[in-house]
Amino acid sequence: MKLRAITGFFFIIVMIASNLLGSYVFSGFYLLLSAFCLFEFYKLVREGGMTASRETGIINGALFFLLVAANFYFPAWRLIFLLPLTFSAIFIQELYKKTPAPFTNIAFTFLGIIFAVVPFMFFHAMAFMTGAVFNFHIPLAFLIILWSNDTGAYLVGSKMGKTKLFERHSPKKTYEGLIGGIIISAVAALILGHFYTELTWKQWVTIAILISCFGTLGDLVESMFKRSINVKDSGGILPGHGGLLDRFDGLLMAAPIVYAYLYFISN
Known part of the structure:
Protein backbone atom coordinates (compact mmCIF):
# COMPACT_ATOMS: atom_id res chain seq x y z
CA MET A 1 0.00 0.00 0.00
CA LYS A 2 2.85 2.38 0.86
CA LEU A 3 4.61 1.62 -2.43
CA ARG A 4 1.37 2.20 -4.32
CA ALA A 5 0.88 5.58 -2.62
CA ILE A 6 4.46 6.70 -3.35
CA THR A 7 4.19 5.64 -6.99
CA GLY A 8 0.83 7.38 -7.32
CA PHE A 9 2.20 10.60 -5.85
CA PHE A 10 5.12 10.80 -8.28
CA PHE A 11 2.88 9.75 -11.16
CA ILE A 12 0.55 12.69 -10.49
CA ILE A 13 3.50 15.10 -10.18
CA VAL A 14 4.90 13.96 -13.54
CA MET A 15 1.51 14.19 -15.25
CA ILE A 16 0.85 17.71 -13.94
CA ALA A 17 4.37 18.83 -14.85
CA SER A 18 3.92 17.54 -18.40
CA ASN A 19 1.05 20.00 -18.78
CA LEU A 20 2.69 22.97 -17.08
CA LEU A 21 6.15 22.95 -18.71
CA GLY A 22 5.10 24.26 -22.11
CA SER A 23 3.97 22.96 -25.46
CA TYR A 24 7.20 21.22 -26.53
CA VAL A 25 7.47 19.24 -23.30
CA GLU A 40 2.77 -2.65 -23.73
CA PHE A 41 -0.09 -3.52 -26.04
CA TYR A 42 2.15 -5.54 -28.36
CA LYS A 43 3.71 -7.24 -25.35
CA LEU A 44 0.25 -8.29 -24.15
CA VAL A 45 -0.62 -9.56 -27.61
CA ARG A 46 2.47 -11.78 -27.60
CA GLU A 47 1.67 -13.06 -24.11
CA GLY A 48 -1.73 -14.08 -25.47
CA GLY A 49 -0.08 -16.29 -28.06
CA MET A 50 -0.57 -13.87 -30.95
CA THR A 51 1.94 -11.77 -32.82
CA ALA A 52 2.21 -8.26 -34.24
CA SER A 53 4.92 -6.33 -36.04
CA ARG A 54 6.08 -4.60 -32.88
CA GLU A 55 8.98 -2.46 -34.13
CA THR A 56 7.24 -1.44 -37.37
CA GLY A 57 4.03 -0.71 -35.46
CA ILE A 58 5.76 1.48 -32.87
CA ILE A 59 7.61 3.43 -35.56
CA ASN A 60 4.37 4.00 -37.49
CA GLY A 61 2.45 4.89 -34.33
CA ALA A 62 5.05 7.43 -33.23
CA LEU A 63 5.26 8.90 -36.74
CA PHE A 64 1.47 9.16 -36.93
CA PHE A 65 1.38 11.05 -33.61
CA LEU A 66 4.32 13.26 -34.60
CA LEU A 67 2.93 14.31 -37.99
CA VAL A 68 -0.50 15.17 -36.56
CA ALA A 69 0.99 17.03 -33.58
CA ALA A 70 3.36 18.98 -35.86
CA ASN A 71 0.38 20.73 -37.44
CA PHE A 72 -0.18 22.67 -34.23
CA TYR A 73 3.26 24.25 -34.67
CA PHE A 74 3.53 24.73 -38.45
CA PRO A 75 1.57 23.68 -41.58
CA ALA A 76 2.49 20.03 -41.99
CA TRP A 77 -0.63 18.41 -43.41
CA ARG A 78 1.15 17.46 -46.62
CA LEU A 79 3.61 15.35 -44.63
CA ILE A 80 0.72 13.17 -43.45
CA PHE A 81 0.59 11.71 -46.96
CA LEU A 82 3.83 9.93 -46.07
CA LEU A 83 1.81 7.66 -43.78
CA PRO A 84 0.40 5.41 -46.54
CA LEU A 85 4.00 4.67 -47.53
CA ILE A 92 5.25 -5.76 -46.92
CA GLN A 93 6.95 -7.10 -43.82
CA GLU A 94 4.44 -9.95 -43.60
CA LEU A 95 5.32 -11.04 -47.12
CA TYR A 96 8.76 -12.03 -45.88
CA LYS A 97 7.60 -13.76 -42.71
CA LYS A 98 6.68 -17.42 -42.50
CA THR A 99 3.65 -17.08 -40.27
CA PRO A 100 0.42 -19.07 -40.49
CA ALA A 101 -1.84 -16.03 -40.02
CA PRO A 102 -0.25 -12.93 -41.58
CA PHE A 103 -3.45 -10.90 -41.60
CA THR A 104 -3.96 -11.55 -37.90
CA ASN A 105 -0.51 -10.02 -37.32
CA ILE A 106 -1.41 -7.06 -39.52
CA ALA A 107 -4.75 -6.60 -37.73
CA PHE A 108 -3.19 -6.57 -34.26
CA THR A 109 -0.46 -4.18 -35.43
CA PHE A 110 -3.03 -1.62 -36.62
CA LEU A 111 -5.33 -2.28 -33.64
CA GLY A 112 -2.48 -1.32 -31.32
CA ILE A 113 -2.06 2.02 -33.09
CA ILE A 114 -5.80 2.71 -32.92
CA PHE A 115 -6.14 1.58 -29.30
CA ALA A 116 -2.96 3.00 -27.73
CA VAL A 117 -1.85 5.95 -29.90
CA VAL A 118 -4.91 7.62 -31.45
CA PRO A 119 -6.53 8.45 -28.04
CA PHE A 120 -3.38 10.32 -26.99
CA MET A 121 -3.50 12.25 -30.27
CA PHE A 122 -6.98 13.48 -29.36
CA PHE A 123 -5.86 14.27 -25.82
CA HIS A 124 -2.87 16.23 -27.18
CA ALA A 125 -5.17 18.17 -29.52
CA MET A 126 -7.24 19.41 -26.55
CA ALA A 127 -4.37 21.73 -25.60
CA PHE A 128 -4.86 23.58 -28.87
CA MET A 129 -8.67 23.80 -28.89
CA THR A 130 -8.61 27.56 -28.30
CA GLY A 131 -6.52 28.20 -31.41
CA ALA A 132 -2.89 27.83 -32.40
CA VAL A 133 -1.75 28.88 -28.91
CA PHE A 142 -9.45 16.37 -18.15
CA LEU A 143 -6.89 14.52 -16.01
CA ILE A 144 -8.21 16.01 -12.75
CA ILE A 145 -11.78 15.04 -13.64
CA LEU A 146 -10.65 11.55 -14.66
CA TRP A 147 -8.80 11.07 -11.36
CA SER A 148 -11.83 12.42 -9.47
CA ASN A 149 -14.04 9.90 -11.22
CA ASP A 150 -11.70 7.03 -10.35
CA THR A 151 -11.53 8.16 -6.72
CA GLY A 152 -15.28 8.63 -6.41
CA ALA A 153 -16.06 5.30 -8.06
CA TYR A 154 -13.62 3.50 -5.75
CA LEU A 155 -14.83 5.14 -2.52
CA VAL A 156 -18.55 4.81 -3.22
CA GLY A 157 -18.22 1.38 -4.82
CA SER A 158 -16.21 -0.06 -1.94
CA LYS A 159 -18.66 1.28 0.67
CA MET A 160 -22.05 0.97 -1.00
CA GLY A 161 -21.49 -1.03 -4.16
CA LYS A 162 -23.92 -3.93 -4.54
CA THR A 163 -25.17 -4.02 -8.14
CA LYS A 164 -22.48 -5.33 -10.47
CA LEU A 165 -21.81 -3.34 -13.63
CA PHE A 166 -20.01 -5.93 -15.81
CA GLU A 167 -19.10 -8.75 -13.44
CA ARG A 168 -17.75 -10.94 -16.25
CA HIS A 169 -15.04 -8.40 -17.11
CA SER A 170 -14.57 -6.44 -13.88
CA PRO A 171 -16.11 -8.03 -10.74
CA LYS A 172 -15.44 -5.03 -8.50
CA LYS A 173 -17.19 -2.39 -10.61
CA THR A 174 -20.74 -1.49 -9.58
CA TYR A 175 -23.50 0.86 -10.70
CA GLU A 176 -23.26 2.60 -7.33
CA GLY A 177 -19.56 3.22 -7.96
CA LEU A 178 -20.33 4.56 -11.43
CA ILE A 179 -22.86 7.02 -10.03
CA GLY A 180 -20.46 8.02 -7.26
CA GLY A 181 -17.74 8.67 -9.84
CA ILE A 182 -20.08 10.84 -11.91
CA ILE A 183 -21.08 12.93 -8.88
CA ILE A 184 -17.51 13.46 -7.63
CA SER A 185 -16.22 14.28 -11.12
CA ALA A 186 -19.10 16.73 -11.67
CA VAL A 187 -18.19 18.50 -8.41
CA ALA A 188 -14.56 18.70 -9.55
CA ALA A 189 -15.75 20.10 -12.90
CA LEU A 190 -17.79 22.80 -11.16
CA ILE A 191 -14.74 23.85 -9.14
CA LEU A 192 -12.53 23.88 -12.22
CA GLY A 193 -15.13 26.00 -14.03
CA HIS A 194 -14.46 28.85 -11.59
CA PHE A 195 -10.77 28.92 -12.59
CA TYR A 196 -10.84 27.80 -16.21
CA THR A 197 -13.38 30.07 -17.88
CA GLU A 198 -12.86 28.88 -21.46
CA LEU A 199 -16.01 26.83 -20.97
CA THR A 200 -19.24 27.38 -19.05
CA TRP A 201 -19.99 25.37 -15.93
CA LYS A 202 -22.61 23.39 -17.88
CA GLN A 203 -20.01 22.42 -20.46
CA TRP A 204 -17.53 21.37 -17.78
CA VAL A 205 -20.17 19.21 -16.10
CA THR A 206 -21.06 17.66 -19.46
CA ILE A 207 -17.39 16.83 -19.96
CA ALA A 208 -17.30 15.27 -16.49
CA ILE A 209 -20.26 13.03 -17.34
CA LEU A 210 -18.64 12.00 -20.63
CA ILE A 211 -15.34 11.23 -18.90
CA SER A 212 -17.07 9.20 -16.19
CA CYS A 213 -19.14 7.12 -18.60
CA PHE A 214 -16.61 6.57 -21.36
CA GLY A 215 -13.69 6.40 -18.94
CA THR A 216 -15.44 3.52 -17.17
CA LEU A 217 -16.14 1.94 -20.55
CA GLY A 218 -12.45 2.19 -21.48
CA ASP A 219 -11.53 0.55 -18.17
CA LEU A 220 -13.93 -2.31 -18.91
CA GLY A 240 1.80 -1.09 -7.18
CA HIS A 241 -0.24 0.21 -10.12
CA GLY A 242 0.65 -2.12 -12.99
CA GLY A 243 1.40 -0.84 -16.46
CA LEU A 244 0.76 2.38 -18.35
CA LEU A 245 -2.32 0.99 -20.08
CA ASP A 246 -3.73 0.20 -16.64
CA ARG A 247 -3.34 3.85 -15.62
CA PHE A 248 -4.65 5.34 -18.87
CA ASP A 249 -7.44 2.92 -19.71
CA GLY A 250 -10.00 5.60 -18.81
CA LEU A 251 -8.41 8.06 -21.21
CA LEU A 252 -8.38 5.67 -24.17
CA MET A 253 -12.09 5.98 -24.93
CA ALA A 254 -12.94 9.22 -23.13
CA ALA A 255 -10.39 11.47 -24.87
CA PRO A 256 -11.76 11.06 -28.44
CA ILE A 257 -15.34 11.55 -27.20
CA VAL A 258 -14.50 14.66 -25.19
CA TYR A 259 -12.51 16.13 -28.08
CA ALA A 260 -15.46 15.55 -30.43
CA TYR A 261 -17.75 17.33 -27.96
CA LEU A 262 -15.34 20.26 -27.63
CA TYR A 263 -14.93 20.47 -31.40
CA PHE A 264 -18.66 20.73 -32.04
CA ILE A 265 -19.38 23.26 -29.27
CA SER A 266 -16.46 25.42 -30.44
CA ASN A 267 -17.61 25.36 -34.07
Missing part, protein backbone atom coordinates in the same frame (compact mmCIF):
# COMPACT_ATOMS: atom_id res chain seq x y z
CA PHE A 26 3.76 18.44 -23.52
CA SER A 27 4.01 17.16 -27.09
CA GLY A 28 7.23 15.23 -26.50
CA PHE A 29 5.93 13.64 -23.30
CA TYR A 30 2.73 12.32 -24.85
CA LEU A 31 4.59 11.13 -27.93
CA LEU A 32 6.79 8.99 -25.68
CA LEU A 33 3.87 7.94 -23.50
CA SER A 34 1.83 6.74 -26.47
CA ALA A 35 4.84 4.80 -27.80
CA PHE A 36 5.33 3.06 -24.43
CA CYS A 37 1.61 2.23 -24.24
CA LEU A 38 1.81 0.75 -27.73
CA PHE A 39 4.82 -1.32 -26.65
CA THR A 86 5.12 3.87 -43.98
CA PHE A 87 1.94 1.93 -43.18
CA SER A 88 2.52 -0.23 -46.26
CA ALA A 89 5.69 -1.48 -44.58
CA ILE A 90 3.46 -3.39 -42.14
CA PHE A 91 1.95 -5.34 -45.06
CA PHE A 134 -0.98 26.13 -26.40
CA ASN A 135 -3.34 26.11 -23.41
CA PHE A 136 -2.91 23.44 -20.74
CA HIS A 137 -6.24 24.15 -19.03
CA ILE A 138 -8.41 21.63 -20.87
CA PRO A 139 -6.01 18.62 -20.82
CA LEU A 140 -5.09 19.26 -17.18
CA ALA A 141 -8.76 19.60 -16.25
CA VAL A 221 -12.61 -2.77 -22.45
CA GLU A 222 -9.03 -2.96 -21.21
CA SER A 223 -10.10 -5.44 -18.49
CA MET A 224 -11.84 -7.52 -21.15
CA PHE A 225 -8.66 -7.55 -23.22
CA LYS A 226 -6.48 -8.59 -20.26
CA ARG A 227 -8.89 -11.32 -19.17
CA SER A 228 -8.98 -12.72 -22.70
CA ILE A 229 -5.24 -13.41 -22.47
CA ASN A 230 -5.21 -14.26 -18.73
CA VAL A 231 -3.01 -11.44 -17.42
CA LYS A 232 -3.62 -9.23 -14.40
CA ASP A 233 -1.63 -6.11 -15.29
CA SER A 234 -0.58 -4.66 -18.63
CA GLY A 235 2.97 -4.21 -17.29
CA GLY A 236 5.08 -3.47 -14.24
CA ILE A 237 6.52 -0.04 -14.99
CA LEU A 238 4.47 1.54 -12.17
CA PRO A 239 5.08 -0.43 -8.94
